[in-house]
Amino acid sequence: MQNSDTNLVSAAQAGDAAAFDLLIQRHQERVFALAYHMLGNAEDAADAQQEAFVRAWTKLRGFRGHASFATWLHKIAVNICLARKRRSRPVYSLEQDEALAVQADSVDCQERLVNALVVRELLDGIPAKHRTLLVLREVEGMSIEEIAEVTRSSVGAVRKQLWRVRKLFGERLRQQLMEGER
Numbered sequence: 001m002q003n004s005d006t007n008l009v010s011a012a013q014a015g016d017a018a019a020f021d022l023l024i025q026r027h028q029e030r031v032f033a034l035a036y037h038m039l040g041n042a043e044d045a046a047d048a049q050q051e052a053f054v055r056a057w058t059k060l061r062g063f064r065g066h067a068s069f070a071t072w073l074h075k076i077a078v079n080i081c082l083a084r085k086r087r088s089r090p091v092y093s094l095e096q097d098e099a100l101a102v103q104a105d106s107v108d109c110q111e112r113l114v115n116a117l118v119v120r121e122l123l124d125g126i127p128a129k130h131r132t133l134l135v136l137r138e139v140e141g142m143s144i145e146e147i148a149e150v151t152r153s154s155v156g157a158v159r160k161q162l163w164r165v166r167k168l169f170g171e172r173l174r175q176q177l178m179e180g181e182r
Contacts, residue, residue, distance in 0.1 A: 003022065005023065005026070005068065005069040005070065006065065006069070007019075008020070008022050008023050008026075008069075009023065009060070009063060009065070009069050012057075012060055013060055013061055013063070020057060020060070023069065024053050027069075027070060027073055028049065028053075030070070030074075030140065031049045031052055031053070031073060031074070031077050032045055032046065032049045033139065033140070034074060034077050034078070034081070034135060034136070034139070034140055035048040035049050035052070035077055035080075035081055037123070037131075037135040037139050038078070038081040038082075038085070038128070038131065038132060038135055039081055039084060039085070040123075040124060044084065048077065048080050048081050048084060049077070051080050052073065052076045052077040052080050055076050055080070056072075056073055056076055059076075067146075067149050071142075071146050071149055071150060074136070074140070074142070074146075074150050075149070075150040078132055078136070078150055078151070081132070082128055082129070082132065085128045121176075122169060122172050122173060122176065123135075123169075125172060126165060126168060126169065126172075129151075129161075130161060130164070130165040130168070131165070132151065133147060133151065133158065133161055133162050133165055134162070134165050134166070134169065136150060136151075137162055144158050144159055144162070147162075
């Protein structure tokens with residue numbers, strides 16, 4: 001377990017930049033995916049990902065290990081994404097994404113892309129705080145306890161809010177499907 005997150009964090013806290021590079025490599029895909037689902041486009045997600053790792057590096061000495069490094073890093077990324085969402089609404093062009101679907105080679109690929117676009121559109125219609133919970137649970141696979149820690153909420157509040165946002169998402173999905181049948 002020489003390369004566990006705990007050992008790498010300890011080495012990085014002692015100034016070992018190579019250890020922090022390993023932490024970045026280990027967590028970069030999940031941080032990017034989280035940021036992408038929250039912000040809606042790759043460019044903003046990449047910026048948020050980079051900012052999250054820079055902020056983690058600058059605050060690493062204060063990390064005490066009360067949570068896992070991954071949970072702590074996700075908390076930083078969520079806060080960055082929420083701050084970006086408050087500053088400006090991302091530009092989301094359904095027309096551009098539909099053009100990509102038309103260019104896709106296979107019917108299966110087009111179908112997956114269209115389904116992803118529907119989910120993205122539905123997610124964009126949900127308030128950022130609730131969308132964050134849904135992304136952390138359903139996309140990132142975090143436990144209720146981890147989400148509570150990341151969002152600084154109680155476990156009960158997270159459960160209640162997740163129930164509400166899933167219900168809202170389901171209602172919007174059913175409405176979308178009914179409109180598509182017409």
